[in-house]
Amino acid sequence: MKILVCISKTPDTTSKISFKENNTKFEESGVQWIINPYDEWYALVRAIELKEKDASIQLHLISVGGADYDPVIRKALALGGDEAIRINATNNDSYFIAVQIAEVAKQGGYDLILTGKETIDYNSSSVGGMLAELLDVPYISLATKVEVNNSAATVNREIEGGEETDEVSLPVVISCQKGVAEQRIPNMRGIMAARTKPLKVIEPAAVEALTNVVSYELPAPKAGVKLVAADNVQELVRLLHEEAKVI
Amino acid sequence: MVLIFVDHSDSEIKKSSYEVLSYGAALAEKLGTSAEALLLGAVKDDLATLGNYGVSKVHQVSNDALNNLDAQVYARAVADAVTSLNADVIVFSHNQTGKAVAPRVAARLKAGLVAGAVALPDTSNGFVVKKNVFSGKAFANVNITSAIKIISLNPNSFQVKQTGGTASVEQLNITVSEPKVKVTSVNKVKGEVPLTEAEIVVSGGRGLKGPENWKMVEDLAHELHAATACSRPVADAGWRPHHEHVGQTGIQIAPNLYIAIGISGAIQHLAGVNRSKTIVVINKDPEAPFFKAADYGIVGDAFEVVPKLTDEIKKLKG
Ligand SMILES: Cc1cc2nc3c(=O)[nH]c(=O)nc-3n(C[C@H](O)[C@H](O)[C@H](O)COP(=O)(O)OP(=O)(O)OC[C@H]3O[C@@H](n4cnc5c(N)ncnc54)[C@H](O)[C@@H]3O)c2cc1C
Ligand SMILES: Nc1ncnc2c1ncn2[C@@H]1O[C@H](COP(=O)(O)O)[C@@H](O)[C@H]1O
Numbered sequence: 001m002k003i004l005v006c007i008s009k010t011p012d013t014t015s016k017i018s019f020k021e022n023n024t025k026f027e028e029s030g031v032q033w034i035i036n037p038y039d040e041w042y043a044l045v046r047a048i049e050l051k052e053k054d055a056s057i058q059l060h061l062i063s064v065g066g067a068d069y070d071p072v073i074r075k076a077l078a079l080g081g082d083e084a085i086r087i088n089a090t091n092n093d094s095y096f097i098a099v100q101i102a103e104v105a106k107q108g109g110y111d112l113i114l115t116g117k118e119t120i121d122y123n124s125s126s127v128g129g130m131l132a133e134l135l136d137v138p139y140i141s142l143a144t145k146v147e148v149n150n151s152a153a154t155v156n157r158e159i160e161g162g163e164e165t166d167e168v169s170l171p172v173v174i175s176c177q178k179g180v181a182e183q184r185i186p187n188m189r190g191i192m193a194a195r196t197k198p199l200k201v202i203e204p205a206a207v208e209a210l211t212n213v214v215s216y217e218l219p220a221p222k223a224g225v226k227l228v229a230a231d232n233v234q235e236l237v238r239l240l241h242e243e244a245k246v247i
Numbered sequence: 248m249v250l251i252f253v254d255h256s257d258s259e260i261k262k263s264s265y266e267v268l269s270y271g272a273a274l275a276e277k278l279g280t281s282a283e284a285l286l287l288g289a290v291k292d293d294l295a296t297l298g299n300y301g302v303s304k305v306h307q308v309s310n311d312a313l314n315n316l317d318a319q320v321y322a323r324a325v326a327d328a329v330t331s332l333n334a335d336v337i338v339f340s341h342n343q344t345g346k347a348v349a350p351r352v353a354a355r356l357k358a359g360l361v362a363g364a365v366a367l368p369d370t371s372n373g374f375v376v377k378k379n380v381f382s383g384k385a386f387a388n389v390n391i392t393s394a395i396k397i398i399s400l401n402p403n404s405f406q407v408k409q410t411g412g413t414a415s416v417e418q419l420n421i422t423v424s425e426p427k428v429k430v431t432s433v434n435k436v437k438g439e440v441p442l443t444e445a446e447i448v449v450s451g452g453r454g455l456k457g458p459e460n461w462k463m464v465e466d467l468a469h470e471l472h473a474a475t476a477c478s479r480p481v482a483d484a485g486w487r488p489h490h491e492h493v494g495q496t497g498i499q500i501a502p503n504l505y506i507a508i509g510i511s512g513a514i515q516h517l518a519g520v521n522r523s524k525t526i527v528v529i530n531k532d533p534e535a536p537f538f539k540a541a542d543y544g545i546v547g548d549a550f551e552v553v554p555k556l557t558d559e560i561k562k563l564k565g
Contacts, residue, residue, distance in 0.1 A: 013495050013515045017384040037496050094362070098354060120382050120495055120518075124362040125341075129318060129350030138427045139318045141347040144489065158490065159316075159343055159433070160256060161441035167429045178482075178497060179489050210359030210393040214375055217386045219521075225528070225538050230547025233555040236527070237563055239543060244525045246447070246504040247471060247560065 038116025042176035048080035077194035093209035098130035132173035144179030250334035272301025288313035298414030322351030359391035382518035445474035454509020494519035512537025
């Protein structure tokens with residue numbers, strides 16, 4: 001069996017978000033980059049768990065990004081996986097990214113493709129679904145549990161107000177979130193091994209993006225908190241009812 | 248034409264669908280075109296009443312294969328409907344169904360998608376849609392350059408508007424493919440308000456000390472007809488179910504009112520809730536960072552404040 005995990009790079013969750021060049025570019029100075037948490041903690045760790053149970057599984061990682069992605073890819077390889085592929089292109093249009101991954105996936109004959117639920121910077125939750133469509137395979141989104149047996153997967157996925165259990169035959173694309181696996185910390189052996197694992201860099205396929213970011217904005221700052229004394233809860237209720245009009 | 252995807256579950260139209268209908272109708276008006284709705288499957292509701300939200304027609308594809316969501320089957324049906332009806336813009340809710348289906352439709356039609364939109368597009372120079380990025384810490388204005396355009400709207404970001412019309416309902420004849428995903432069980436938490444649809448959310452953190460103390464949170468939520476949520480350590484410790492965990496790595500919500508009890512307000516928690524319209528913080532530590540992101544706050548012991556709050560709300564409602 002072959003598994004492909006889609007790895008994206010995002011600013012650390014505590015990063016201060018600001019923009020430059022007339023609000024057209026993200027200010028990257030001082031930002032720490034991490035593997036997108038959904039890709040790392042859930043998609044990648046689950047794939048590693050599956051490989052630990054079945055050593056014959058080939059596990060590949062894939063990223064669409066520039067050379068600045070390499071440290072993050074090495075970090076992912078330190079957790080596990082046999083090799084990584086980086087498609088050398090920078091673009092945040094989900095369609096562009098999905099087409100690049102699809103080109104590689106079509107050649108690779110993967111049985112299981114895992115993505116994160118969403119990137120925590122672009123928040124689109126789109127690449128996985130697009131990829132599945134381009135490959136013409138089923139897509140299970142927002143998975144909270146992924147089991148694989150031979151040629152089929154049993155997946156729990158989030159629905160409104162609960163979960164459902166789905167059965168689907170492979171190949172399939174699944175987007176992963178909390179529940180699928182537990183966060184792991186890479187060990188020294190993994191870090192050493194990652195240095196010599198293959199990281200193939202390939203050039204992107206020619207494809208036009210369908211969207212582009214024109215500018216960014218920050219939300220208007222809050223006016224400041226109105227404090228109510230702990231023995232005057234009635235006043236809070238009045239404010240919520242009469243001023244904020246939310247109850 | 249603007250085509251609006253109407254989502255439903257348990258034979259009922261979802262609340263978020265009324266929001267996207269209103270959004271789609273407003274968009275059609277802006278573009279000087281018509282707004283029409285698309286419903287896959289069947290519901291109890293009388294579809295003509297969707298006219299009350301600004302659409303002139305409702306196209307229905309009735310087929311048993313559409314009773315469960317298989318994104319592949321749904322996407323094919325939506326794309327075929329778009330082609331046969333000649334729609335230019337498709338609107339989804341950015342809810343569980345929208346997240347599964349909209350990207351597939353986009354790839355199938357080679358249509359640009361803005362996922363998680365928070366406002367109507369600006370059409371003065373292109374087709375620029377404002378969307379949530381950096382987990383609620385910023386917005387991006389994204390231009391869609393393809394001929395067909397797809398928007399999925401973040402829940403709770405557009406005002407529902409009733410216009411008082413009726414729509415004509417038409418059966419749409421398109422071939423529906425065989426589902427490949429088999430749903431073997433559905434596990435819904437009965438009687439609870441779904442977190443992503445809730446207008447009011449009451450949330451608890453580690454300050455509540457243990458799962459046995461959640462009764463007062465639930466009582467308050469019950470009184471407000473609210474959903475319950477929690478911080479990540481609370482879900483990690485198993486005090487509350489995983490699906491209640493909000494934040495950067497949990498669910499992102501944007502209710503009208505978010506009440507945070509015994510939660511410190513770490514940046515990763517705020518990333519999931521900072522789009523809430525009004526935030527109330529109850530924390531015994533006046534230095535808790537959450538107060539900086541709050542609209543109203545009480546510095547006090549949750550075990551004293553929360554039951555009082557529940558009582559006061561009872562009084563207000565009674
Ligand atoms: C990569 C990453 C992702 C993360 N993602 C998330 C996420 O998605 N969601 C999330 O929530 N966290 C997330 N976290 C964790 C986050 O950093 C915080 O650790 C977490 O939010 C703290 O939870 P808490 O506020 O419940 O607990 P604490 O920080 O321990 O705060 C408890 C609060 O309760 C108050 N308190 C105590 N007793 C009382 C009382 N009797 N009455 C009133 N107040 C009281 C205290 O003053 C304190 O402010 C993430 C962390 C990382 C590193
Ligand atoms: N540049 C990228 N390279 C590889 N995978 C990506 C990239 N961007 C997004 N993905 C994958 O697609 C998922 C959803 O991303 P998004 O649609 O941007 O929210 C992520 O969690 C990743 O698994």
